[in-house]
Amino acid sequence: MTALFQVDRLKKSFGGLDVTRDVSLSLQKGDRVALIGPNGAGKTTFVNLVTGHLRPNSGKVLMDGEDISTFNPMLRVRAGLVRSFQVTRLFADMTPEQHVALAILQREGKSGRVAGTFQAMPDVMRETYAILETLNLVGLARTPVSEIAYGQQRLLEIALAMALRPKVLLLDEPAAGVPHSDTFLIENALAQLPDDLAVLMIEHDMDLVFRFARRVIVLAAGEIIFDGSPREVTEDARVREAYLGSYGHASSAA
Amino acid sequence: MSITNTSATIIQPLPAASSNWLRDLVGIAIILAAAIVGYFLFPNNLALLTRMIAIMLFVLSLDLVTGYCGVATLGHAALFGAGAYAAGIAAAHFGVTEPITMIAIGAVGGAVAGLVSGVVILRGHGLAQLVLSIAIIHLFHEAANKASNYTGGSDGLAGITPDPILGLFEFDLWGRTAYVFGIVLLIVIFVLLRILVRSPFGLLCRGIRQDPVRVSAMGASVKRTLIKMYVISGVVAGIGGAFNAVSTQVVGLDSLSFTNSAEALVMLVLGGVGTLFGALIGTIVFIGVEDFVSAANPFHWLTIVGALLIAVVLFAPKGLYGTAAALVERYRKGGK
Ligand SMILES: Nc1ncnc2c1ncn2[C@@H]1O[C@H](COP(=O)(O)OP(=O)(O)O)[C@@H](O)[C@H]1O
Ligand SMILES: [Mg+2]
Numbered sequence: 329m330t331a332l333f334q335v336d337r338l339k340k341s342f343g344g345l346d347v348t349r350d351v352s353l354s355l356q357k358g359d360r361v362a363l364i365g366p367n368g369a370g371k372t373t374f375v376n377l378v379t380g381h382l383r384p385n386s387g388k389v390l391m392d393g394e395d396i397s398t399f400n401p402m403l404r405v406r407a408g409l410v411r412s413f414q415v416t417r418l419f420a421d422m423t424p425e426q427h428v429a430l431a432i433l434q435r436e437g438k439s440g441r442v443a444g445t446f447q448a449m450p451d452v453m454r455e456t457y458a459i460l461e462t463l464n465l466v467g468l469a470r471t472p473v474s475e476i477a478y479g480q481q482r483l484l485e486i487a488l489a490m491a492l493r494p495k496v497l498l499l500d501e502p503a504a505g506v507p508h509s510d511t512f513l514i515e516n517a518l519a520q521l522p523d524d525l526a527v528l529m530i531e532h533d534m535d536l537v538f539r540f541a542r543r544v545i546v547l548a549a550g551e552i553i554f555d556g557s558p559r560e561v562t563e564d565a566r567v568r569e570a571y572l573g574s575y576g577h578a579s580s581a582a
Numbered sequence: 583m584s585i586t587n588t589s590a591t592i593i594q595p596l597p598a599a600s601s602n603w604l605r606d607l608v609g610i611a612i613i614l615a616a617a618i619v620g621y622f623l624f625p626n627n628l629a630l631l632t633r634m635i636a637i638m639l640f641v642l643s644l645d646l647v648t649g650y651c652g653v654a655t656l657g658h659a660a661l662f663g664a665g666a667y668a669a670g671i672a673a674a675h676f677g678v679t680e681p682i683t684m685i686a687i688g689a690v691g692g693a694v695a696g697l698v699s700g701v702v703i704l705r706g707h708g709l710a711q712l713v714l715s716i717a718i719i720h721l722f723h724e725a726a727n728k729a730s731n732y733t734g735g736s737d738g739l740a741g742i743t744p745d746p747i748l749g750l751f752e753f754d755l756w757g758r759t760a761y762v763f764g765i766v767l768l769i770v771i772f773v774l775l776r777i778l779v780r781s782p783f784g785l786l787c788r789g790i791r792q793d794p795v796r797v798s799a800m801g802a803s804v805k806r807t808l809i810k811m812y813v814i815s816g817v818v819a820g821i822g823g824a825f826n827a828v829s830t831q832v833v834g835l836d837s838l839s840f841t842n843s844a845e846a847l848v849m850l851v852l853g854g855v856g857t858l859f860g861a862l863i864g865t866i867v868f869i870g871v872e873d874f875v876s877a878a879n880p881f882h883w884l885t886i887v888g889a890l891l892i893a894v895v896l897f898a899p900k901g902l903y904g905t906a907a908a909l910v911e912r913y914r915k916g917g918k
Contacts, residue, residue: 401798405799410801421788422785434801435801438782440782441782442778442783442814443777443778443781445780445781445782446782446785
């Protein structure tokens with residue numbers, strides 16, 4: 329059976345530095361995978377490579393068996409591969425309502441319309457507010473993003489990914505910058521994602537990882553050193569070593 | 583920092599549509615009022631006011647690509663000049679002298695020039711984009727200069743004699759007909775652009791200006807969207823150019839000049855980028871000051887414009903309208 333999402337021997341180097349070394353992995357429908365690894369391991373680079381924001385030196389990316397390696401980021405999104413950004417990328421002047429509505433309009437092929445407004449489209453409004461509701465952003469729906477706390481901007485970043493209804497979702501540290509008391513909102517949102525969606529989440533918060541993931545992949549120095557169950561990851565010698573090597577103490581690693 | 587856990591009530595979609603239309607009506611009323619005041623204050627200078635209208639359309643069109651989409655260009659006169667020449671050539675060489683048809687031909691000419699400029703300019707980013715835009719306007723200028731059989735070259739294109747509008751209103755010596763025609767065009771286009779900038783497409787363009795990477799991560803095509811806006815911008819600039827040809831009955835090479843492009847950008851910055859009213863006000867102030875100062879002291883007019891521009895950029899970086907609007911907004915919020 330062909331995987332929903334498959335990455336085949338991806339390689340990338342910046343100058344002399346090999347940041348992605350022969351990375352291969354695949355996701356099936358409904359997967360909930362956590363991608364962990366020390367800082368600088370190449371996790372964000374991996375997301376940039378597979379979503380077309382960076383060009384790999386070699387390797388392939390497939391969706392549903394189709395080679396999308398030559399697609400630009402836009403075409404990959406249309407093929408169902410959606411990401412969130414580790415550092416929020418939002419439109420400072422625009423409101424959460426406008427952000428989510430724009431994502432829905434884009435998904436529906438209505439973003440090119442030169443007349444009418446999304447406020448006058450009941451379906452779009454209903455869905456927009458349902459998504460904002462999930463992330464507890466309704467109260468800020470009409471406040472420009474530049475006036476919103478960073479933690480809430482992080483939530484909006486997830487709202488956008490949800491609005492695009494992907495087949496494969498890559499979340500780059502969704503909880504980074506969100507106050508601890510609000511991470512439950514992210515978990516709520518994750519819980520509401522459709523069952524057949526494949527999710528790969530990069531995350532440092534191990535509690536969150538263990539609650540969310542049914543499979544953990546560990547990346548260290550550009551290489552996958554572990555791919556298995558959450559239970560085994562803490563006992564794996566190489567994983568311990570990788571965290572030990574970069575942090576000097578193993579306890580915080582997992 | 584923490585997110586207040588208010589009981590989640592679904593906000594009913596506000597009746598945004600009606601408030602939009604109300605604001606449009608206010609906008610129309612302001613333009614009409616200004617037009618009437620202008621008519622009675624300067625009855626002997628309607629030609630100047632009419633030229634202002636043509637340039638307003640031009641600056642509005644620049645605002646679409648620069649203000650709403652964030653494309654830096656010093657070659658936008660290509661779109662304006664193309665419209666002017668298209669209408670002028672149709673009238674002088676092909677006997678198409680019905681004014682509304684001439685405007686439509688200008689719109690098509692502008693759209694084609696917009697498509698060509700857009701495809702070329704959008705290949706670059708930042709500085710490269712600016713340089714490409716300068717190259718474009720020089721190429722258009724040179725092409726018009728060489729095609730002197732049609733364009734009259736550096737002598738300009740004369741012999742444009744538009745018919746009465748709708749067969750009823752003749753273009754009179756005082757320029758009253760041209761002025762009223764211009765105001766009607768301006769209001770129609772203003773309303774259409776208001777609809778455009780708040781449409782889904784307008785929202786997408788605003789997104790592109792702020793973060794094109796985010797827009798492509800939403801699955802939207804940045805390039806196609808910008809080229810579409812360039813074509814729309816070309817229609818508006820082309821109508822401005824054609825209206826200039828109809829009202830002055832000549833087209834000069836200067837309409838396709840770098841100076842014309844740069845001045846439009848100055849007017850836009852003066853009034854405030856990214857707002858339709860900013861484009862209108864910048865044009866009025868620039869041409870008004872130009873006329874006033876150059877009559878009083880023709881040698882110092884550029885000095886005054888330079889000083890004005892520095893003052894605005896330093897002290898009112900959002901432009902005259904943008905800064906005023908921000909002040910009103912702050913006052914309103916403070917008042918509550
Ligand atoms: N555009 C770039 N140019 C050069 N080096 C880069 C670039 N992006 C990332 N790197 C380097 O690649 C390595 C991996 O970075 P990154 O993928 O951001 O790690 P992670 O997300 O796992 O913390 C780091 O050493 C980083 O400095
Ligand atoms: Mg990272």
